[in-house]
Amino acid sequence: EPEVTQTPSHQVTQMGQEVILRCVPISNHLYFYWYRQILGQKVEFLVSFYNNEISEKSEIFDDQFSVERPDGSNFTLKIRSTKLEDSAMYFCASRGQIYGYTFGSGTRLTVV
Amino acid sequence: AQTVTQSQPEMSVQEAETVTLSCTYDTSENNYYLFWYKQPPSRQMILVIRQEAYKQQNATENRFSVNFQKAAKSFSLKISDSQLGDTAMYFCAFMNPRSNDYKLSFGAGTTVTVRA
Numbered sequence: 754e755p756e757v758t759q760t761p762s763h764q765v766t767q768m769g770q771e772v773i774l775r776c777v778p779i780s781n782h783l784y785f786y787w788y789r790q791i792l793g794q795k796v797e798f799l800v801s802f803y804n805n806e807i808s809e810k811s812e813i814f815d816d817q818f819s820v821e822r823p824d825g826s827n828f829t830l831k832i833r834s835t836k837l838e839d840s841a842m843y844f845c846a847s848r849g850q851i852y853g854y855t856f857g858s859g860t861r862l863t864v865v
Numbered sequence: 866a867q868t869v870t871q872s873q874p875e876m877s878v879q880e881a882e883t884v885t886l887s888c889t890y891d892t893s894e895n896n897y898y899l900f901w902y903k904q905p906p907s908r909q910m911i912l913v914i915r916q917e918a919y920k921q922q923n924a925t926e927n928r929f930s931v932n933f934q935k936a937a938k939s940f941s942l943k944i945s946d947s948q949l950g951d952t953a954m955y956f957c958a959f960m961n962p963r964s965n966d967y968k969l970s971f972g973a974g975t976t977v978t979v980r981a
Contacts, residue, residue, distance in 0.1 A: 784966070786968065790908075794973070795971050795972065796958075796969075797971070798968045798969065798970070808966045842908055846910075848967060851967060852915055852960065854912070856909065856910035858907070858909045859909065859910075
């Protein structure tokens with residue numbers, strides 16, 4: 754069964770540093786997403802991406818965040834200057850059919 | 866924005882017993898999709914079951930079934946014959962297909978512990 758692959762599984766970074774979280778969506782999917790889950794809390798929508806541009810973003814997705822699909826296969830989330838409150842699990846997802854979400858196994862980001 | 870409410874933060878069930886998780890949502894839409902996701906300790910998000918609002922028949926996947934009450938905006942999940950591997954956090958989620966991006970709105974989750 755096709756999978757969404759996320760790397761790394763765990764990243765520790767110093768506050769103020771830039772991080773890039775990587776995702777390889779399912780190859781024939783056209784819609785891509787990032788969601789965030791602060792430990793013990795609900796999963797929150799960050800951003801959706803379609804046709805090489807952002808289609809919607811949440812209030813959380815401020816100027817410190819950006820997404821890119823640089824080479825037609827990878828889908829990245831960049832946080833320019835990390836804050837302690839960015840510590841969370843970040844999930845990438847891709848979608849084929851309307852309801853056909855597939856989530857990756859997540860990247861745990863720890864900002865120290 | 867759609868609001869999804871899961872009023873039970875934690876539930877415990879004996880192995881082989883049945884447990885029901887509640888979920889309510891708020892929307893003015895007539896057509897939408899509802900989902901239950903399982904998040905085990907590995908923290909991966911696994912789709913358990915989905916329901917299209919236009920379908921009156923409740924969805925069933927093996928030991929998992931839903932009770933979809935559209936007028937009441939209620940979408941409960943029943944886990945029958947609970948197994949130790951069912952121990953996880955369970956999230957209810959809503960999708961409005963009329964939005965441009967089909968994003969999911971999640972509830973706060975219910976932690977289910979299956980006791981041996």
